[in-house]
Amino acid sequence: MDLRVNGEPHSLDLDPRTTLLDALREHMGLTGAKKGCDHGQCGACTVLLDGRRVNSCLILAVTLDGASVTTIEGLSHPVQEAFLEHDGFQCGYCTPGQICSAVGMLAEADGASLPDAEIRERMSGNLCRCGAYPNIVAAIREVAAR
Template identity: 80%
Template sequence: MDLVVNGTEHSVELDPRTTLLDALRDHLGLTGAKKGCDHGQCGACTVLLDGRRVNSCLILTVTLSESEITTIEGVDHPVQEKFLEHDGFQCGYCTPGQICSAVGMLDEAAKGWPSAVGDPELTDAEIRERMSGNLCRCGAYPNMVPAIREAAGR
């Protein structure tokens, strides 16, 4: 099947069981998206599918057609610089997922999508809630929050 990843079209032959995460890592050599839990519970595998953040470990690649996938290798966004500036990581394993998730989340917030917190502005509480699908075992959250806040222009 054909897959468009980071603007490049790839032709791959896959077992129907292959998740998008495994297709990216094992067949296309794009190892930025990480396999943490492989059950949709940690967010390390987050990529953008037609601009929306998703868990690539729970998507069967065979279900994708005419979709554009963006992985961390294809992301060029101010939130990356802000993560460096604020030291928003320790070991770095969750970082590609955090960045992709933040890019998707900032777009959702800009569209006016609500969250469970219900603040009108993208407060720190909003950022924490909206990013709760991405776990960081090192606990680098306190530095990620200002990085994302500044990337949002606040």
């Protein structure tokens, strides 16, 4: 199967059971997307699939022939700098998922105004056990307001 990841074409021969997350982490050396729960319950594995945020742990890679994936390694977005400034993380394990999710979320919002409550609701699929939530929201708020 052929998959474009962060703009680069990849030809892969995978076990049909291999998820997109495991394909990235174990077969392509892209460990930015994290495995926090492996069941779509934490958001740490969030990547952008054809521009939309998805849980890569619940997608079988074999279904993605011809698709385009962006991981944290392929992102260059103001949200990243805002996370640094607002201390939007502690342990960092949920961070790539939070950032990919925020980027996807901002695209979904398409310029609509995002009060804090709306950011929180839209970001609720990304758990952070360190409790960086207020800082993450501050980071996203700053970027959304630009």
